[in-house]
Amino acid sequence: MTNYCDKYIVLKSIVIVTFVVDFQLQNNMLLINSISQFGRYCLFMRRVFTIPDRWRVFLQRTLQEVSKLGVDSIPLVVIVSLFIGAVITIQMQLNISSPLIPAYSVGLATRDIVLLEFSNSILCLILAGKVGSNIASEIGTMRVTEQIDALDIMGVNSSNFLVLPKVVAFVLFMPVLVLLCMGTAFLGGLAVAWATDLISVTKYVYGLQAFFQEWYVWYALIKSLVFAYIIATVASFFGYYVKGGALEVGKASTNAVVSSSILILLFDVILTKLLLQ
Amino acid sequence: MIEVKNLTKSFDGKTILHDVSATFYTGKTNLIIGQSGSGKTVLMKSIVGLVRPEQGEILYDGRDYLKMNAEQVKAIRKEIGMLFQGSALFDSETVLGNVMFPLVMFSDMSHEEQLERANFCLSRVNLTGAENKYPSEISGGMQKRVAIARAIALNPRYLFCDEPNSGLDPKTSIVIDELLSDITHEYNITTIINTHDMNSVLGIGENIIFIEKGHRAWVGDKNRIFKTSNEALNDFVFATRLFQEVKDYIVNHGE
């Protein structure tokens, strides 16, 4: 297991490095390779994390964001998890069907893949596309139509006012999405067990429960919180500093998704090393 | 009164404002005029603090804006109302929500008082019956009026308008101009308006600053603008075909 984990990490690092180098050649906007960009991000964060002017307004906006960023993502999470859960189960069955390995291993392997990687990293990569582009384009549009200037002129701390509710809402709602993802992925696998004769339902369910390590669920939740924070803040950052017009808003939203995806992969490696070894 | 002294601002090594000085009077409509790209917006954004100039002083009734700390800036900003070129209404709020916004954020009024004040501001700009529409559902002229209502909600001492007439037909433009002029006199506000519209200049130009390529090239009022010997200003004033033809007519037929 440890050996497998090590190889996995090395492989993943290689993928990230190639991705970064390749992307850097095409685009110098890349967040993690640009020190000045990182400095600006830190200053931005300092202004985001201040006391809101009006708590009532802040709570109201946070609830709106929970609905917009969190609840509205539920259908996507359910559909993706259902299908990927089913696919993982089928693939596990095909890969480890051997008389030497007990049949319930299919359930066990499916469970561990879903808990360790799919329900957090992969899910967040998918959500980076949906939520990240949503946040970046919304804030970017407000920037190019001078709505952010209008806030600043009134004396509102625009970064705090616009970004903090999004970060708080998305980070708080993320565990719900992760748990939902785990549940529906197992259901997807169950549907395969029930509808086909690849594996019996009882063995699959037994496999899901066998040698269960609670820590894996915590590990998934911790990672997902970090990823949610990355998605919300990086996307807000790219949107907030858009210059130009509609075209630039589109570019910023693409950059936000690419950068937050890379950061998610990077932190996936770091957190896995820290939390699982 | 707002005084601007020796303001200089450049972007990426290119100087946009060269040593601009000007005085804007209380209770008057002060106009900043000039061609597109001459630096009017940059000048206005420097005065309100959205752009930080490299050099110069900005005095709000004697208070030096550039030397203030964050708290003082915040306090001054509550005395400022601004109308942006594209209206800059919040898309996600209704017309009423937009006008209520500054009241909700900064006043200590009860909800009923806020509603009353917002409705008063909307009626002041002659806009009633559209309270529950969203900005995307109303016309450009109506958007400007909502933006004016939002800008005056907190009784500002200083009102800034960046091209309030851009994108409007001549008739609506005059309505907006007159509204701004009325509000200025009624509440004794220091109003600064960016424009390149000669109609506005002739209608409400009580104190006019002419900017040419980032230099302050002329100061005066609407009565003196035709008698100027400043060549650039003459070019600007007589740029439209209508004014050109009137000028030719006068030259040919005597006064």
Ligand SMILES: Nc1ncnc2c1ncn2[C@@H]1O[C@H](COP(=O)(O)OP(=O)(O)O)[C@@H](O)[C@H]1O
């Ligand atoms: N943020 C900016 N960065 C770089 N150049 C700018 C910026 N804002 C304005 N400029 C330049 O300053 C000049 C004056 O612009 P502006 O003040 O918008 O003109 P206008 O008189 O039409 O309002 C233009 O040449 C514009 O390109």
Ligand SMILES: [Mg+2]
């Ligand atoms: Mg302009």
